[in-house]
Amino acid sequence: MMTITGLTPEQVAEFNREGFLVVRDYLDPVADLDPIIQEYEGVLDALAGELYARGEIKSTYAELEFSERLIQVCRESGRVLAQHFDFSLPQKNIKADTPIWTGPAVFNVLRHPRILDAMESIIGPEIYSNPVQHVRLKLPESRGVQDEAGQLIQGATPWHQDNGVVLPEADETDMITVWFPLWDSPVESGCLQVVPRSHREGLVEHCPLGAAGAGIPRKLIAENKAVPLPMKRGDVLFLHRRTCHGSLPNLSDRVRWSFDLRYNPISQPTGRKAFPGFVARSRANPASELHDAAVWSASWLETRRRIAGEGNETFFNRWDGKSEACA
Ligand SMILES: O=C(O)CCC(=O)C(=O)O
Ligand SMILES: [Fe+2]
Secondary structure (H helix, E strand, C coil), rough: CCCCCCCCCCHHHHHHHHCCCEECCCCCCHHHHHHHHHHHHHHHHHHHHHHHHHCCCCCCCCCCCCHHHHHHHHHCCCCCCHHHHHCCCCCCCCCCCCCCCCCHHHHHHHHHHHHHHHHHHHCCCCCEEEEEEEEEECHHHHHHHHHCCCCCCCCCCCCCCHHHCHHHHHHHCCCEEEEEEEEEEEECCEEEECCCCCHHHHCCCCCCCCHHHHHHHHHHHCHHHCCCCCCCCCEEEEEEECCCCCCCCCCCCCCCCCCEEEECCCCCCCCCCCCCCCCECCCCCCCCCCCCCCHHHHHHHHHHHHCCCCCCCCCCCCCCCCCCHHH
């Protein structure tokens, strides 16, 4: 018999019943998370060096720790530098030089055996890494960067279902979201909030929200039932694609830092066909698994080159805002 070291049957039952599951201490902060943090320290260092060389900031702020350094660099340059750290491309206006970070520490966590074991417990042993995936480095509300309209960029995440951010072809895809913080994410840092059992009620109307993508109007959300999910380093949240969720505002004085990854059974559509995923685990055909971080990185760079040449205004948004709910 094959041993599965992922979730217990009780945990899987809780996931299916509630639409989400928080597992405490599931990842090892030092072995699993610190290498990611180190890799991103390098990304920030290189970026600060570039901005300094271009005269956009007065110092590289190498003496500051990551959170303070990022806040300083963003505020002084007046730029939201989120895309420089993300391991996915934006949903529109992709150019040949759109920044993306596809380093080996990111690939390693996408293939983390414990994460794949948990996926195996929920969706079975044929596991595809869905390309809808992000790092979120959210500046404190009080120290963030605003756009021309004075709107905070990268603020609280509006209510939505992850099913709502993929194309309709993936509506029946068994896509699971895996969310974990790189640092402790208490309520005041803008942790996630979910509406338990909301995954049973089908896809809810979303409305376009400009730069923030799309969201479910608050009047359609049972906010009185919402539960905040403060989490610590090492904890992992698993989320059903139809569970209504969002985040609270970051009212702390530190960056709120998290990863969100997604997986689905190999044969099902990802909902973002234009972006590259990969076979993370296949018991049926182990030779199809991708183990090479460089190949993964190259697949994103090749995708960027191809899409940039094609023109791509809004190619994943499925919501036109014409429904009554958006009025
Ligand atoms: O981290 C956040 O604020 C939002 C994350 C989210 O919506 C997701 O992981 O699906
Ligand atoms: Fe989400």
